[in-house]
Amino acid sequence: MTLAGRDLISINDFSNEEIEAVLNLADEMSSALEKGKRLDLCQGKELYTIFYEPSTRTRSSFETAMHRLGGTVVSHAEAQVTSAVAKGESIADTVRVLERYADVIVMRHPLDGSTRLAAEHSSVPVISGGDGAHEHPTQTLLDLYTIRKEKGAIRGKSVALCGDLRHGRTVHSLVIALARFGAEITCIAPPDFELPDHIRDTLKSYRCKLTEYESLEDIVTEGSLVLHQAKTSSRRGGARLTGPCGQEGFMTFLLKNLDVLYFTRLQRERLSAGEIGDAAEESYRINRQLLEKSRDDALIMHPMPRTGELAYEVDQDKRAAYFRQAGYGVPVRMALIALLLGAVETGVSEGPKRKTPKLAKDVGGVRCLNGRCVTNAERYATAKFCQVNPQLLRCYYCDWMVQVA
Ligand code: NCD
Numbered sequence: 001m002t003l004a005g006r007d008l009i010s011i012n013d014f015s016n017e018e019i020e021a022v023l024n025l026a027d028e029m030s031s032a033l034e035k036g037k038r039l040d041l042c043q044g045k046e047l048y049t050i051f052y053e054p055s056t057r058t059r060s061s062f063e064t065a066m067h068r069l070g071g072t073v074v075s076h077a078e079a080q081v082t083s084a085v086a087k088g089e090s091i092a093d094t095v096r097v098l099e100r101y102a103d104v105i106v107m108r109h110p111l112d113g114s115t116r117l118a119a120e121h122s123s124v125p126v127i128s129g130g131d132g133a134h135e136h137p138t139q140t141l142l143d144l145y146t147i148r149k150e151k152g153a154i155r156g157k158s159v160a161l162c163g164d165l166r167h168g169r170t171v172h173s174l175v176i177a178l179a180r181f182g183a184e185i186t187c188i189a190p191p192d193f194e195l196p197d198h199i200r201d202t203l204k205s206y207r208c209k210l211t212e213y214e215s216l217e218d219i220v221t222e223g224s225l226v227l228h229q230a231k232t233s234s235r236r237g238g239a240r241l242t243g244p245c246g247q248e249g250f251m252t253f254l255l256k257n258l259d260v261l262y263f264t265r266l267q268r269e270r271l272s273a274g275e276i277g278d279a280a281e282e283s284y285r286i287n288r289q290l291l292e293k294s295r296d297d298a299l300i301m302h303p304m305p306r307t308g309e310l311a312y313e314v315d316q317d318k319r320a321a322y323f324r325q326a327g328y329g330v331p332v333r334m335a336l337i338a339l340l341l342g343a344v345e346t347g348v349s350e351g352p353k354r355k356t357p358k359l360a361k362d363v364g365g366v367r368c369l370n371g372r373c374v375t376n377a378e379r380y381a382t383a384k385f386c387q388v389n390p391q392l393l394r395c396y397y398c399d400w401m402v403q404v405a
Contacts, residue, residue, distance in 0.1 A: 040069070357386040
């Protein structure tokens with residue numbers, strides 16, 4: 001099986017076998033690097049990173065990865081002000097030019113679906129480094145790698161996702177992958193920051209076990225817990241839970257069952273001042289008190305950057321995995337680049353291909369309702385939808401749902 005020439009925009013662009021192939025190759029790359037071996041697999045190839053939003057880890061780990069593969073790098077940061085986009089150039093024209101300079105492009109952009117649009121106009125592979133609040137698939141590859149490496153497996157692991165689950169793109173890709181790999185998922189998000197409906201809808205098809213709470217405080221101290229199952233597509237209809245062994249007993253039970261606590265920050269750049277309540281961040285802060293109640297072998301993960309949700313006192317604990325997690329970004333991105341450039345074959349036989357979504361016909365005039373969707377910003381971009389059922393369309397670019405009469 002080859003991944004040569006493929007794009008990675010959504011985690012659902014890769015099958016489970018393809019994801020595993022990336023993680024296995026990352027393991028090999030990591031051991032080769034530890035032994036001091038040179039890996040010149042991509043000599044003569046060029047990686048172009050174009051980032052329209054700030055980045056520390058994603059851009060630099062992609063670039064480090066390409067250097068370690070013996071390739072060359074062109075690094076274009078702050079593209080929103082330093083590229084011709086500032087003069088009104090479109091995403092399509094930008095990538096039509098970049099494909100002439102580079103063998104693979106990594107793009108980060110503030111609009112949902114922007115990297116999919118870029119990939120449509122590029123003849124070389126496009127890797128998304130994050131598109132608005134939509135997805136961040138390569139962060140998910142390294143998150144899965146971290147869990148697999150440090151916990152031995154993903155299937156059956158109990159993972160809690162805490163924070164701004166509505167606007168945080170890392171969790172959108174991650175929660176889908178966790179469901180596909182058979183993890184048990186607990187979501188802890190303050191009201192109005194829960195997983196968006198289109199993600200819930202996707203999760204339904206994987207029949208995963210999903211439990212939701214409003215606040216970590218609810219779990220650690222007393223308080224009422226609100227439990228929702230994935231079957232309820234929105235928070236409405238959740239049941240109040242007072243566990244069989246009492247509130248405190250249940251909370252301790254829950255924390256003792258979590259293999260991974262994955263924290264994310266409030267995505268302030270995607271929120272208006274009115275949307276940022278004081279209570280939001282307070283509801284999912286991890287400190288020593290919470291750590292004491294967690295399992296000895298739990299993993300504390302965070303895609304970074306952290307703001308207030310992760311106390312510095314946690315850093316010294318062996319369970320704090322977030323800096324190791326950031327480090328795994330290099331071998332994982334090395335593996336991905338080498339595979340997309342065809343420098344390495346996956347080594348696994350042709351598995352079942354993930355279905356390419358069928359586009360709905362006769363939807364002329366329907367617009368995506370997501371104000372951040374690229375189809376509402378780039379004039380030449382035609383809105384495209386996949387038919388979920390006769391009344392429901394899913395935006396091909398940003399996955400938002402649109403009801404039709
Ligand atoms: C994340 C992102 O950009 O979405 N950062 C990263 O790539 N590691 C998370 C965030 O900014 O909160």
